[in-house]
Amino acid sequence: MMIDMVEMGRTARQASRELVKLTTAQKNKALLAIAAELERNAASILVENEGDVAAGREKGLSEALLDRLLLTEPRIASLAADVRRVADLPDPVGMEIMGRVLPNGLRLSKRRIPIGVIGVIYEARPNVTIDIAALCLKTGNAAILRGGSETWRSNLALVGVIQAALEQSLLPLGAVQIIGSPDRRYVAELLQLNRYVDMIIPRGGAGLHKLCKEQSTIPVITGGIGICHIFVDASADLERAVDIVENAKVQRPSVCNALDTVLVHRAAAAAFLPAMAVRLAQSKVELRAAGDALSILQANGHGACVQPAGPDDFDQEWLALILGVKVVDDLDEAIAHIQQHSTEHSDSILTQNWANANRFIAEINSAAVYVNASTRFTDGGQFGLGAEVAVSTEKLHARGPMGLEELTTYKWIGFGDGHIRE
């Protein structure tokens, strides 16, 4: 099948011009229709999903991956519940974030509006299709989706359901479109549609992000890749430090805010490292230790789960039960290490020293910087945003967890009464 991407872009732009006119009540009604249609069509969605799972099994996907793409009745019910939750969230569109009467009497305000058309490129999980569609619709943005090839049929079925709900709600079908082919050339074409698409969100690995940065003529929000650090300072409460490192590494190792490297102040290393190793051994964490950290760990008989750190081990987002370990001489060395290796996602200092905490906060330029806390908190839900579109490591527009507000932009509105410029 040939897809006319320009036509898809034009359709999305046209739909976005209709979406901008909708009230919050109209958008919420459409969201509730999507939730109802999901439940009503569960059986046919599951048939398509079975096809994806069978194809995935044939291709030799791991059980973990197969589970990620699997839909079940309860999972569809939970998707519908998510959409209803989005309907319940406050609508950022229309919010006036500044207002004043200028000295000349012109009334000036800044009002939040939809961004327009958002292209989202993602992998595997079919729930992203529903999540993103719901969040875009809530904020009045048209979406062009491009899911992973493993969930092809499921995604088409889900978007079919969304479009049925849009039709019932008298909303334009162009509000949520999916690129109905796994051919990668359509990704390349999407990235060049700057006339019709206002923002690209890639949700996937480093390769996808690099491709988008290099090829896109549309602003790209990259993120979701975290090489995260904890620095255990000389004055840290070492008992709590063990708890925090364990939490950051072990609680959910496959996510972007999980810990990748622990840096330990030389003065704390002999006491902290063996205690940490004992605790992490309970979860079978493999340590990749450099120089002095390696010696301390091996001297204390924790050699079993310790290996010497390889040359690239401090540039890894592990996404697994592996942890880089290094001893540093002082805060300066810790900051320099993080500046060199961090992806500016989430980094934390554990310290009782107020001056060191402040220096760390000021000089570590990550989207989220913590004092005496786990890196695992970088999350839209934890931060109270109500929803999470992505976790940005960009400098512009949005940093860290992006909620509904980050799917909006603003316009300046000037109300005059015949005002001319002097």
Add this chain to the structure above:
Amino acid sequence: MMIDMVEMGRTARQASRELVKLTTAQKNKALLAIAAELERNAASILVENEGDVAAGREKGLSEALLDRLLLTEPRIASLAADVRRVADLPDPVGMEIMGRVLPNGLRLSKRRIPIGVIGVIYEARPNVTIDIAALCLKTGNAAILRGGSETWRSNLALVGVIQAALEQSLLPLGAVQIIGSPDRRYVAELLQLNRYVDMIIPRGGAGLHKLCKEQSTIPVITGGIGICHIFVDASADLERAVDIVENAKVQRPSVCNALDTVLVHRAAAAAFLPAMAVRLAQSKVELRAAGDALSILQANGHGACVQPAGPDDFDQEWLALILGVKVVDDLDEAIAHIQQHSTEHSDSILTQNWANANRFIAEINSAAVYVNASTRFTDGGQFGLGAEVAVSTEKLHARGPMGLEELTTYKWIGFGDGHIRE
């Protein structure tokens, strides 16, 4: 001379890590030093500027362009005064724009921080060199500047003066660097330095913006190109409408917020157009009128300054005393015309009809939308921002006039006391 752009990028990044540590007082002191050095070195700057002017005259630059690049003692004094004014502005860096204690006791805040390293590519006027350097320094950003070839020597002299002031103030020289060659390949290299540069601001024509969009792997803030519209609705106060159209077109035709096209409701056309033509004839404005507008203007004997609109005349940013004129049947046609032709910079509706004003505001997606006011207000000074870096027509990060705040980003800061995620 060969320039090592990677080295320049690395130097800027290193400088930005020093700048982030500075207090507002330290940054202001450096700004005052720049102002003083400008005045102290006026004579040598003028010598270099004379060289640029002489070369420009030889190249056959117009008197208007030569005037733009000319520096004089009073102009240097005025530049120094501008820098002192930037020192007086409030510093957005360090401002906390959100703060709350989460249910688990973690204290979360969002703090404004510098963006990092900003690349600015601009044409002609040497005052931009000083302006941008001052605004970047005030916000703790390192700047890599690339000015127009016509102001080569002036720019090198100005950056020399800035660096002398930085040195006196014990600030890193890498805080303000200039690409010391007119060779365009360095622009291409700059646009690929995404490892070291966080934002590109092109200030120039459409060609430069297109180049940046296509080649840059760094987020680009384009703007400053305005195809601006005024729609004179049926209910508009026509006397005031003539004043506003005149102001928007004539007051300063060479700038981006000047009017390019006037759309007139059919019901107002016969009364409005001749009155407008008489007024604009006083300033020798040339009208490019389509269909019915042309007939009305010619029938009323205003044919002298009226021509039929050519096929591309409604896609022109005139930057001159020329105005596109078109009659539309209703608000729908006006909105559709603007959606098709606007660069989403500044557009205005003149009306006494509240519903129409609201529809225009909601459906016209420009950075600045006006009711009963001139488009000329889209300006950092007019909006009370205290400074203007650029006027963005982007959707992400910043729209419309960008002040100091728009040269910052933010980080999330989480203060815990041993907090781990449940």
